[in-house]
Amino acid sequence: MPSKINSSGQKVWQVRDRNGQLLNWALWMGAAIIFYISWMKISDQTTWFFVYDAPRIAADIGGRALPPKWEYITKLGKPIWDTLNIATLGTMFALIMAVPIAFMAAQNTTPSKLFARPLALLIIVSTRSVNSLIWALLLVSIVGPGVFAGLIAISIRSIGFCAKLLYEAIEEIDETQVEAIRATGGSGWQVMVYGIVPQILPAFAGIAVFRWDINIRESTVLGLVGAGGIGLQLQSSLNILAWPQVSLILAVILVAVVIGEFVSAKVRGAII
Amino acid sequence: MLKLDKLTKIYKTGDKALSEVDLEVPKGQVIALIGPSGAGKSTLIRCINRLVEPTSGSATLDGINITTLNSGGLRRERRRMGMIFQEYALVERLTVMENILSGRLGYVGFWRSFLRKFPQSDVDEAYRLLDRVGLAHMADKRADELSGGQRQRVGICRALIQDPALLLVDEPTASLDPKTSREIMRLIVEMCRERDLAAIINIHDVNLAKMFVQRVVGLEMGHMIFDGAPEELSPDVLTRIYGEEDWEATIETVDDDDEEDGS
Amino acid sequence: MSGSVDIGVKLSSRLGKPWRKPPFINSAPLRWTLLIGTVVYLILAFSSFEVNWSRVYAGLERGWRFIVAFSQPDFTSRSSDIIEGMTESVIMTVTSTVVGIAISIPIALGAASNIAPMPIYLACRFIISISRALNEIIVAILFVAIFGFGPLAGFLTLSFATIGFLAKLLAEDIEDMNKVQAEAVKSTGASWLQWVNFGVQPQIMPRLIGLSIYRLDINFRESAVLGLVGAGGIGATLNTAFDRYEFGTVAAILIIIIVVVMALEYLSGIIRARVK
Structure with missing residues (x-):
């Protein structure tokens, strides 16, 4: 003591x-x-x-930005639709990729601990360490600016995130349920479908919705580097210092984020 | 029918869970495998259907050496060995019906099982079994909505729908209350009699074992040290299996129970 | 046998009838609406994508060069830019995490409904919502506009984002804490601060440490992109490298980021295991 x-x-x-x-x-x-x-x-x-001057500048910007230029909203329909698609389809592709990677990475399902598991873990850590904006930057320089680059960027960034959470869920399953299916003489794939999949399905759905919510937020800014969505409008409005447009866009983004969070909370509540 | 020959299991940690167990189970015989926890009971039955790989020795079912089978052959033989688990081991998020039909996985192809298109004969048999154990109204409930006793009945159905020749039963009553425990034991034994099945039942409750089986095998530290009728379980034998304790009382209670049960 | 009682189900009525898995959504109209809705959405979404395949095809060669660059990252030719950018990123990460945590703690206490009075609770929850709803990049743009270019804007952005993250999770933890322990301390006649110190703090400390390290990790990752909008850090260097198609430098920077993130995760694993 x-x-x-x-x-x-x-x-x-x-x-x-x-x-x-x-x-x-x-x-x-x-x-x-x-x-x-x-x-x-x-x-x-x-x-x-500049910092001492900040309150005045902030007040100045605020004064210019308000009221928002409401009629500009007619031009935001397509960008919002693109943003939604980037987030939704990006999450979908990411999940399709993440499932096999997660099974490769989980201790109890990996086909080989020496090769497949390290490879899967490498994919997970490298895709999730790099921010989606950086992926977008990279993809814009590879496939050119546009929604497609944003979609791929979001997908890549989400793979590691989803695969990590999913493989942790796989490692936590109840092995005796799997054992019971194996004992009936089921093949490897049948053991997967009957013993493992039902156990991780709730986690899978939760991860999907969680990541979709995050992707809505992230896809709103991808346009800043040219990767499509409402961020493009934000960037061009900022470039010409059109503050009333900027404030409207920010308000729209805020509403989108809040709706996204609301929907994901509802869906998660329904699943669990 | 089932023959174990010098079956041995040594775990990677160096623990010898089973050492040279020889055992022969004729068709239709139900035996109880007793012993303290850690004696190797679970390992023994898992070595028979190779959920645990035995280190040496062999297990032969109707002349087929299970220990040397390749994975396809092993799956075929596993169909003939139904297994019942301590914690029921139902897939909790599947329905009762899916759990029972999962006992037919060894017989149907992947896509049929994936799409839940089991042959009508399997579905009928599942309903018959459910009706037999009194759970016909539960067919489309999810397994995690059931009570312990109900789950174990579903577990029994899953093992029986495999149309097995042998039941491997791992502590079927350890998670159940005394009354349900007896019901489950009685159900297993009745089913074995109806279908002429052999069974190896792991059980640590000596009284329960003596009530229901004709043959008891005692395991201690991986060695088989007793094999005989339940009446031969003297205090002396129980001391060798479980260690020093006043066994007279246990044995007397058994008699009381039997009378009570018979009345 | 007690189970032989039939509860409204006749075996004979079941035999010979096919069995189907009960559907996940019971109401058929809802099920079909959702299914058709999903299909329609997917068709619309895919058809609204305009992919310039020839551009993509032309870019594949560049993509390949990028992948090749990872096997031979170029740390040297822009080494001074990389070092400067990374130092700035690290500095922003450290300072913003410290300041963010310091501000988060009182806000978390205020945002826990079981210990804060209603007006304070609402005010703190409002701050948290604002901070969580605004994307870091957008906040950074505003701060750059107000405070000028440089790491100060990045530092403020990350501090602000840390508050929303940490205070929310911490407040939830405080709300979940063991009431009996806290009441025991209160019953000794402790003042409010003493009560927080002895009754609340010990219960949330492991989680606070875990979350702080996790946030340090997030802040570092975020600091790497703030440079894109002029808020300091490695992002500016990265952006320049992309503009010049210097994939060797890009690969070098990304490798550094990945290694640092891995190191932080490893470290946080160790620390979290120790405080538990």
């Missing part, structure tokens, strides 16, 4: 012993120094004049 005996021989209770206390203190000190240095770096690269 961390306690020590003081000069007059009485025990003094402490949460930590002396070395622990020193270490704890040193860690906090180190963290504070790192934070201070980092902050100074940011500060060096900041034109503080």
